[in-house]
Structures are given as C-alpha cells and as structure tokens.
Amino acid sequence: MTGSTHSPAEDTGPAPDRPTGTAGRPIRVLLAEDQSMVREALAALLGLEPDIEVVAQAARGDEVLAAARAHAVDVALLDIEMPGRTGIEAAAELRAALPELKVVVLTTFGRPGYLRSAMEAGAVAFLVKDAPAAQLADAVRRVLAGERVIDPTLAAAALAEGANPLTDREREILRAAADGATNAELAAALHLSQGTVRNYLSTAIQKLAARNRTEAVGIAREKGWL
Amino acid sequence: MTGSTHSPAEDTGPAPDRPTGTAGRPIRVLLAEDQSMVREALAALLGLEPDIEVVAQAARGDEVLAAARAHAVDVALLDIEMPGRTGIEAAAELRAALPELKVVVLTTFGRPGYLRSAMEAGAVAFLVKDAPAAQLADAVRRVLAGERVIDPTLAAAALAEGANPLTDREREILRAAADGATNAELAAALHLSQGTVRNYLSTAIQKLAARNRTEAVGIAREKGWL
DNA sequence: ACATCCGCATGACAGATGTCATGCGGACAG
C-alpha cells in the first residue's frame, strides 16, 4: 500500500530539471472527467502538490480542446467514458491541434483494448483508477519529463490479447446488437440482407469464442473491443 | 420530499456533545470505495474540511464493518459497486451491528432501483458522483444532524418507476442470461424445464417492455433491478 | 370455506437466430 505520501521535503528526487522550458513555474494541468465529484476530488488531490496547478476542468469530451487552448496547458488528464467525445477521441484531437501537449488517459477499466486505442491516439500515459493516488501526480511529472507511464501488467495483457480481431462491420453490428436491436432492424439500418447480418454476428461470435450474441457483447466489452 | 422531514422520535438520545460542526470533535468518517485513486481523492477533498476527519478507508465491501467498529466512526460513506460485498449489503450489515452509525451511499449510477434498495438497507443519504463535490461534505454534516439527503429528481424517478416488477425467479434467470448463458444451461442449473426458463424470460421481457432478452437485460440494469 | 389472485411450471408452435456452402472483388506477394 502506498498510503500517505505527503512529504514535500523528500520531493526533490524526480525534479532535477523542469522539462517544460521555463524553470520553476508550476505544471499547468487540464482535468477532464464527467463525474463532478470525482473530478473535483482529483483536482483537490493534485492541488496538494506544490508544483502542479489544475488550471482547467472539462466535464465533456467536446470541451477538452477549447479548454486546453484557452489555458496554455502542459498536461491533459482525460477520462475515457465521457459524453460528447470519449477521452480517446479527445486525445487524437489534441495531438492534431496541440502536439506539444502531453496526454494522460485515466480510466476506470483496465481494458487492454482501451490501452491500445489510447496509445494509438497519442496518449503518453495510461492510468487506471484502481492505482494508488500517488501515481497520478507522479505520472504528470514523468510525462512532462518525456517518459511514458504504463502499468506493466496491463501492457503485458494488451500484448497478450493481440489486436482487436473484429472487422469494422462486425464491430458495428455487434455494437448495435448490444443495445437489443433485432437483426431485422440492423439489416434495415445498414441496408444489408438479414442473412448478412446474421453472418457477421456469427463470425464475431466465433472469433470471440462466445456461444451467442449476448456473450459476444460481454466479451468484446470486457476487452475494450466494442 | 427531501431533507425537510426530521425524525420526531429517537433523536438526541445519548449526545451530550453534538459532534456536528459547532464546537465538538471532528466528524469521524469511514470511506469505502474500491478504486484507490478515487477513494484517496475523495479523502483529500474531505480532508480540506476542518470539521471532518477521514479516520478509516476500505477498498472492499466486506472490510467495512470491521473498519467501522475499529475506528468509532460517525458516518460511513459507501460506494455501491465493490468487491466482496456491495455498498447496499454493507449498509444493511452496519445497521444491524451499529445502529447509531449514519450511512451515506455514494454511487456512479443514479439508478432508481439502487436508491430504493439503499433506503431499505438503512442508508440515510444517497448521492451520485455526478453531483458537485461540495455536496459530499454537506451531506456528511446533514445526516449527522438527523436529516436525510436525497436528490429530489432521483427520488421522483424512483417513485415514478415503482418497485421492481420482477419476481425472484425472473430476476435470477435474467441475471444468469445476462452473462450469455443459453437457456438450456439455465434449465440444467436451476433444475427446470427449458420451456419454463423460456417462459420466465418471456414474462420478464414483457414486464420490461423489451423486444428480446438482450434489451431486457439492458433495461433492468439501467433501472437497478438486476 | 371459498373465490380469487399470483407465482411456478410445462409443452406446442411460430418466428428469430446461428451455421454453412458459396460467390464477388480488392490487396498483396511473387
């Protein structure tokens, strides 16, 4: 357990040099998370660190880019599950518009597929909310120093899983089927024959080693492939 | 419908010094939440309040009772989704063992069924993590003063929904079907005929106004009836 | 004591779902 780590005195270790250029000024952080209570609690936590300042908050994925631009942010902390845009989509957007900015993805679920997508979207760190709180401030400092911060266990799992085996069509149909749509509706919505829809579902079920669509949806969700 | 109702009886029994913010000792809080980062962030947030002290933390539902006993806790803050025991189950346990203790249930999902179960288990407050962070400390103080704290919108939704319409059997089967089990397996596991299983699912589907088992599971989950 | 309601249980039937064999066309290595 990494319980109480409030010792600013011994904090001299990981900060021999401020990699953001201007020495001495606090690290400017954007925090994006849809649940107010969690967001503000995380802000309080980071506020305890003398060298970190939360200068912007966002409750929706589609507010992230504007907020980052408006506040000259050094590091963006993004939750994945957000309304408007997922943290992953927001990360891709940030990389395109503000390539200097370091993106940390912070999520409830340590799904290998999420890690993979996050890295592909340009994130340099991936944290799960299960991890000790001390890792949060730590990760902020380390990404600014140019490091990548990834839980080794999760990285191994992501590599072991391999990539998402589902094709675009299969994912599309599985996602729609997850909401309870009957495959006649799917066929109509996608302008396909009913048999074709069934066939995609069938191959998806086989690829995921499931016994029916319900289980297939569960497995795909669990791995972050949906 | 919210806090305006005080309990007339059973109030101010053994309290020479009201532990409320006035002049007494700080309020002793137990915080139970499985995600370390969120738990410690919430602890940091509460730690900013001068009259509140987080004296115990639990990462699992089955650690709650022992922790509450060991630290003479005034208020327990319980997340619902936890390993070991749900926050609801832990609340029932606390009410049985430590009836003085005020229980606040704190959850990600504002599901009406959750609210209902929480109140039946003896919780006196129900907060969603979507709410502003200030409500957390506020709720702690108010429950200690004998108030109940419930989001009026959610309370209205819970009343409008009515109670869980599913019978025990239906819930049991729907829950199992949610994992992707085929109903032949369900029949074997529950020592029923296959037709019977289908029938339970059928009535569940009708009660929930769903079109198939998948959608029924989704609806039941959303309402907190699973 | 009785009628009534409700949960539990079953099998027959129709319609939805999953599997299979088959074919088309683009990408890619040789």
Place this chain on the structure above:
DNA sequence: CTGTCCGCATGACATCTGTCATGCGGATGT
C-alpha cells in the same frame, strides 16, 4: 499477371428463443 488471402455479401437449413394456452398450489381477503 496471377494465385492467394481476406473482407463483404447472400440464401438455405437447423437450432434456439419467445409466446401462448393450460394447469397446480399457496396466500389473501371476505
């Protein structure tokens, strides 16, 4: 250029799933 692979697409067939009519037994209210 050609053979091969893979994603996309379809219809026929067998199985699974959802609905219905029916019946049993315990609780409830009168």
